[in-house]
Amino acid sequence: MIVTLFEQVPFERFSVVDTDDLDEARSEIGKVLTAYQLQIHRGRVQHCRMDLVPSGKLALLKLRPGFGAEIGIDLETQCLEDYYLLVVPTQGRAVFYFDGACIDVLPQRLFLLSPGRPFRFNASADYEHVLLRVDRRAIAQAWCRLTGHEQAPAILFDVVVAPHTAGWQAMFPMLQWVVRCAGQSNGRAVSDTLLAQTESLLATTLLLHQPHNMATLLWPAPPPALPKAIWRAQDYMMRHLGEPMPVSMIAAHCGLSVRRLQALFRESCGQSPLQWLRMQRLQAVRQQLLQPERPAKVGELALRFGFNHLGDFSRAYREAFGETPQATRRA
Numbered sequence: 060m061i062v063t064l065f066e067q068v069p070f071e072r073f074s075v076v077d078t079d080d081l082d083e084a085r086s087e088i089g090k091v092l093t094a095y096q097l098q099i100h101r102g103r104v105q106h107c108r109m110d111l112v113p114s115g116k117l118a119l120l121k122l123r124p125g126f127g128a129e130i131g132i133d134l135e136t137q138c139l140e141d142y143y144l145l146v147v148p149t150q151g152r153a154v155f156y157f158d159g160a161c162i163d164v165l166p167q168r169l170f171l172l173s174p175g176r177p178f179r180f181n182a183s184a185d186y187e188h189v190l191l192r193v194d195r196r197a198i199a200q201a202w203c204r205l206t207g208h209e210q211a212p213a214i215l216f217d218v219v220v221a222p223h224t225a226g227w228q229a230m231f232p233m234l235q236w237v238v239r240c241a242g243q244s245n246g247r248a249v250s251d252t253l254l255a256q257t258e259s260l261l262a263t264t265l266l267l268h269q270p271h272n273m274a275t276l277l278w279p280a281p282p283p284a285l286p287k288a289i290w291r292a293q294d295y296m297m298r299h300l301g302e303p304m305p306v307s308m309i310a311a312h313c314g315l316s317v318r319r320l321q322a323l324f325r326e327s328c329g330q331s332p333l334q335w336l337r338m339q340r341l342q343a344v345r346q347q348l349l350q351p352e353r354p355a356k357v358g359e360l361a362l363r364f365g366f367n368h369l370g371d372f373s374r375a376y377r378e379a380f381g382e383t384p385q386a387t388r389r390a
């Protein structure tokens with residue numbers, strides 16, 4: 060769902076790099092992002108492309124750094140300089156290396172890179188990602204507003220924005236809003252004031268919901284981690300969102316009894332597994348209805364995401380979001 064969110068952005072209208080000349084690509088990309096060195100591990104780079112959609116001080120980019128070859132990229136400074144990068148892989152795969160550790164980078168996941176943290180990465184021949192660049196000053200200003208301090212410390216976020224966490228759930232609507240603001244909306248330029256407020260809200264959302272090295276100064280204690288069985292159950296349900304899903308099947312996947320799984324969900328989430336699943340399905344339908352190009356009918360979307368009784372779906376949708384699916388579609 061994260062990947063499809065960016066399909067509506069007219070990246071092709073804002074190309075700034077479109078070349079098979081590696082030196083030219085490195086030079087132009089380095090003007091927008093940090094200068095880097097590129098190593099070709101296998102194959103031959105056929106094409107490099109970067110699109111940059113105007114979004115105020117935020118920068119929304121789509122980058123294919125070395126199509127046709129497996130590559131390695133090392134930043135010349137070994138870290139980002141004065142900005143954070145939210146990384147949304149759209150195809151292929153990569154591996155990010157941080158202080159000896161490595162993280163697999165695949166589509167349908169989110170990653171957050173912080174300035175001052177050295178890293179490098181290797182990428183497959185078809186790797187491509189969307190990047191949201193957030194100015195370091197925006198994070199610092201948000202920190203000062205939240206704490207009342209005059210200066211912000213160096214804030215290093217956890218790299219992985221894990222699915223089903225508060226950080227993920229908070230970031231998705233923010234990304235929806237950034238996408239709506241990107242470029243132009245209905246032929247009208249988005250105001251600088253609105254873009255500035257979007258940047259401020261995004262920075263605040265990250266500080267409040269994505270774990271980082273200074274989180275204990277904002278909150279007295281981090282929220283308790285979910286049991287591994289809950290993570291496994293939620294991941295299984297999200298990967299089979301539109302399929303029939305009796306609670307016995309979920310419990311069997313996790314190696315638990317139905318009673319134990321239900322007890323864990325009640326303790327950790329305040330609801331049953333099927334109640335949690337229904338809300339994820341409702342949110343999936345809503346995200347589709349909010350897309351600018353919405354050819355699918357409401358009934359088709361409901362069936363796609365596991366609702367077989369349209370009357371029950373409509374009632375559940377209205378209870379969850381305070382409006383009918385049709386009203387969301389017209390928004």
